[in-house]
Amino acid sequence: MLNLLRPAIGMAAVMTVITGVAYPLAMTGIGQGLFAEEANGSLIEKDGVVVGSRLIGQKFESDRYFHPRPSYAGDGYEGDNSGGSNLGATNRELVNGIKVRALDLSAENGNRPVPIDLLTASGSGLDPDISPESARFQMERVAKARNIPLNDLEELVAAHIEDRTFGLIGEPRVNVLMLNLALDEMSS
Template sequence: MLTDLKTALRPAFVLTALFALLLGLAYPALITGIAQMAFPHQANGSLIREGDRVIGSELLGQKFTGDGYFHGRPSAAGADGYDAAASAGSNLGPTSQALVDRVKADADAHRTSPGQSVPADLVTTSASGLDPHISPEAALSQVVRVAAARSIKRATVEALVRRHIEAPMFGLLGENRINVLALNRALDAVPRVTALDRTAPRP
């Protein structure tokens, strides 16, 4: 009886150990090695560096609040938003007064003239709270504020926005979008208008 039990259990233990080694160690190690060789940037988190310093990732949004920067979507990830260790949505329903108040406050903050419509992605959070992109419409709606804060011609800022529009993958998957961190980094590289130039008319 005991011999029969050992005979029956041995293949189960052997197969469990074999597949644990193959699928738990060998296969992940193989895929990781291929990814590191073929796509090292993506495999290491699509990190963005300035010199030796990591300043962000192409895949994770950051909180920008200054008038001289383009703002991303609101975030409910963590207490202050954009917390990569607490990725989440707010889970507030359409009847939540807290949600209504928050959306109204965000819309008022982005509105530059009475009755102006505000792109939806500037007042709605993503499911992850870490979305790094906004729509081209959301970026273009902020051009006047950013240009004024930086004393840069509006046409210059608008052209910068249009250059950073990313098309859908393969022309089919997703929508046109703009990476906020990439756009703000490019914005920091644009020279500001000098005091003598500020008297010149701006479009």
């Protein structure tokens, strides 16, 4: 029995030290040295205040801003409480919710049909992006609320479209927070 236990406990202890302490701490050291910004959460500061993270979506409800996708992270875009709707495809709450939302958004945005990503909740509830179609879909509303020419907004949105990596990997998208930051800058 003892000749079984000693190696078992010893191995558990040694492996804890190597893989549970040394490895993550070494990675933390390397990250802080080489990629300090990324390893600390890609935070964005404005006038010395952290306004969010480039990677984490946040709530926008005012007409003056582009809106993100619906979120089930807590009460919506809670950065310490990620979550999706997890509703099944035939769930009445899901289907009816999306249909009502489609009517509302369409009415707010010139009665056009709504891109599906703007109607559906992301997996994380923290999706920082919307599709380029969803950004263009909202332009008219934002232009009106801010009283700026639509042309300027078209240029701004176009400049914020991130294409597929190497033209192949991932999907084209627009980071809502970055777009809205640029929007504030343009207006001021």
